Amino acid sequence: MLMLLAVSISSIIAIAYIGYSSGQQALSQSIFNQLTSLRESKAYQIETYFKNLRSQVQTISEMPSIPNTMREFQEAYQELKQQPVNPEWNNKLKTYYEQEFLPRLAKNVKGTPLLFSYLPKSNTARYLQYHYIANNSNPVGQKQFLQDPMDGSKYSEINQRIQSVYRDFVDEFGYYDMFLIDIDTGDIVYSVDKEADFATNIYDGPYLTSGLASVVREIQKNPSPGFVAVSDFEPYRASYAVPAAFIASPIFDDSGLIGVLAFQISVDEINTVMTGNQNWQRDGLGESGETYLVGEDRKMRSTSRFLIEDPKGYLQAITNYGLPQEEVEHIRQLGTTVFYQEIKTEAVEEALSGQTDTNIGEDYRGVTTLNAYSPLEINGLDWAIIAQINRSEALAPILQFGRRVLFSTSIIVLLVTAIAGFFSHQFVRPIRKLTKGFKQVGAGETDVKVQVKAKDEFRLMAHSFNEMVENLHHQQQLVKEREKENEKLLLSILPEPVANRLKEGEEDIADSFPNVTVLFADLSGFTELCDNLSANEIVAFLNELVIAFDEAAELYGVEKVKTIGSGYMAVSGLSVPRIDHNKRVVDFALEMIRILRSFNRDRNINLKIRIGVNSGEVVAGIIGRSKFIYDLWGDTVNIAHRLQVRGAEDMVQVTEDVYARLTDVYEFKSISDIEIPGKGTIPTWSVSLN
Incomplete structure (x- = not known):
């Protein structure tokens, strides 16, 4: 009996310890994963910020x-x-x-x-x-x-x-x-x-x-x-x-x-990125987490969260930790830790030596923290990024769990002592099942189900556990499905590189493309045709024609930008750089004429199409916030549209730049110059189907 009691008590204590250790390990790993994800996100934003700065300064100069x-x-x-x-x-x-x-x-x-x-x-x-x-x-x-x-x-x-x-x-x-x-x-x-x-x-x-x-x-x-x-x-x-x-x-x-x-x-723009616009809790950093940058001189390149939230407490903390009073005074006067807060922690030293990892150690305040660190890839700068959170806050749930386990274990030990022989087996089995379930959940499994036949508290615990896991699994599935739907919708209206930048949180997306080819096309006679059709017939009619244009655009490596009524705008050389973007667009334009002629024959109608093509520099970007569009603008776009408006029916009207590049490929015909507001007159050529 004593041996059974000792074994039972030992088992209960062991199970409690395993549950606590597994929970601590799972929670620590989960926090490290979160810190790593946040570190990578912030690193990408900072690296992109400096890349954009370089591109911007180069372009302006x-x-x-x-x-x-x-x-x-x-x-x-x-x-x-x-x-x-x-x-x-x-x-x-x-x-x-x-x-x-x-x-x-x-x-x-x-x-x-x-x-x-x-x-x-x-x-x-x-x-x-x-x-x-x-x-x-x-x-x-x-x-x-x-x-x-x-x-x-x-x-x-x-x-x-x-x-x-x-x-x-x-x-x-x-x-x-x-x-x-x-x-x-x-x-x-x-x-x-x-x-x-x-x-x-x-x-x-x-x-x-x-x-x-x-x-x-x-x-x-x-x-x-x-x-x-x-x-x-x-x-x-x-x-x-x-x-x-x-x-x-x-x-x-x-x-x-x-x-x-x-x-x-x-440093303000950098601080905005690193502090999440001073919304650390939204970034999952709780009450004590932060991300910051350190230069090769081991001094901060972004402002500490703790200086922003509690300047007096922060200055006292770094004074107590041994930072020279002169540096403390600079931080107080300037209200920033940039260049004045020195950090020589293990995480910083390893990151500046090129390593990417996680660890637990003291930070620049002497506080034990969980850290995720890595070097940054910024041309001309040797910086490191650290994401950290106080260990006391990070592991608080496991400490609370430990207290609960200790309390539960004490109760169980008392019960086992009273009726050890009868209830020991019943107590141990559900605990083991629950422990295994917690381990599986901690390992990332969300389809775990614990079966307990006993009609007591353990069955209720198992039922609660199963409900919790089932809800978690259901929520994960909903999140995954919603993410897939959102991504599919996003890719239907944006080029993939732009969609990826938007998902990363970039807001003001606008890029300059030095050499692309733009096409504007518009149906002639469509308005008169619509007078004899119902609304549903008009939509079906136009949808069938636009689908045919879209399929041809994909075949020729041309990207559709938008359709407005009977107008169609496309571009080549934008998302995917193409050496022959001029030829692709002209080939596509001629194919549009073929498609329309076939369409006319099948329906015994007589629609015409006017097409303008121009090459040059454009600016492409997202306009709007909640309801945005991806659009192009610039002189190249305006001239292409002007060519379409002034062009003849069933022929492709092009500018001198397109003509010069394709004069050996197509048989062009010089036509009258056209007036471009603010630019004067420009020569144009046309090419049509034989």
Whole structure:
């Protein structure tokens, strides 16, 4: 009896321990899986953000207006070298630095910044900083709203013309500032924000060791079109030592390299991604989880959640953990941990060495956390990403489960002690079944069912367990079915690459495609035909014809964009780059004519079709939020539509670009020029079925 009692009690304790251990392991693995998924999602967003920045800066630097503006500012800047600077202006500029700039800077840097180190040396810099900064009535941080200081200079005339355009661009795309820099002299001939770096020299001025100077030097070493240089975040003294990064690309004209287009990157966009717009609980990070970035210097590149939520408590925690008081004070003054919070944890060291994994260890506050980490693939930056959550919060459910198991075990032991011989077998069997069921659920199985024949609490527990698992299985099936339906619907209206970006959470999706071919087609005589048909007949009639067009488009490698009434728009070379996109579209256009003629013969009707085809650059993107469409726009689209409107029936009208590429393939006929609003007249050609 004693042996049976001992065995029973030991079994109960063992089962409780196994259940607890299995639950702890399953819960830990589930949390690690969640952290890993979140880490990958955030890493993709950050990597995509920098890829988009590089693409954007490269594209802008190659726009025709940028070299023109660069040359204008260079000439205007050189003219000001002969402009005298009034002594009163010098005094007012000196007063601005002594009373505004230096006191603000001194709060955020070591030591005492000296006036002569920052006061502009050149005549031009003093002239421009006086008119745009010192004599600017707008407060610090709003100097960019002055467009014309009314000094009558050619420089101010140019600034007045473009300032609002560039300022709106900087605000729209989340940059901090924009610069135009003379590559030969190093002069910052233009900036949007008009801070203390405005009009200074990047080669020998006060900011020659800054990140801005480093990207300019990088471009000097790689003076080729399309090159993009990036600098890491570091305190930038022109912005009062607020951490800033820079991205730049060369500016070329017919004479060669003439300047540098640079942007100052704010950490705000990065923080928005890493904090989920400060909605950590929505990201599944509970009360203590966060994702953050660390640079190769082991310092943060995004702001800590705990500084945002509880600045006082966070500063006390890092002080207690041993962070130097000077760094703590910088964090307090600037309200950010970027560049000032040093992190030398095991997770950071392994991630920066190129490893991707999970672990449990102390974080930068001395708190034990569950971590998922990996390096980031960002050209020019050696960063790591860490997703973590406090161990105490992550494992709280298993601790609660442990207390319940302990309580239940104590009750069972008392019962076994009283009637050990009779009930021991009945107690052990259902517990084992339930434990096995919990293990299977913990392993991801949702079709588990526990059968308990006993008519007691264990049967109720098994019934509750089975109901729980059944509900879980049902919910998973519903989620999977809904995901499949949503994905199928999404792919029916969007190209697959765009659909994937939308599913990843990207909101403003717009891409430039330098060379595609666009087709517009419209049925002639359809309106008159509809007068003799019912609504259902019209829909069936048009649907049959559009399906035939769609099948032909797929056959020729052409993508349908949309149909509007009797109009049909398609493109080739968009989602899938194609060298022969011009020929594919013209072949498809001729096939549309064949389809319509066959359609006319079968139904004894006489519909005609007008088709316009043009090649060139387009912008494609999603318009709208809850009810969105995927559309194309640009001059290429407008001209193709104009060709269709002005074109003859049952022939394909093309532009000179299409004609030049396919002149050896088709027999073209030159037809009259057409007027394009805002573009003048353009020559056109036609090709038709023999």
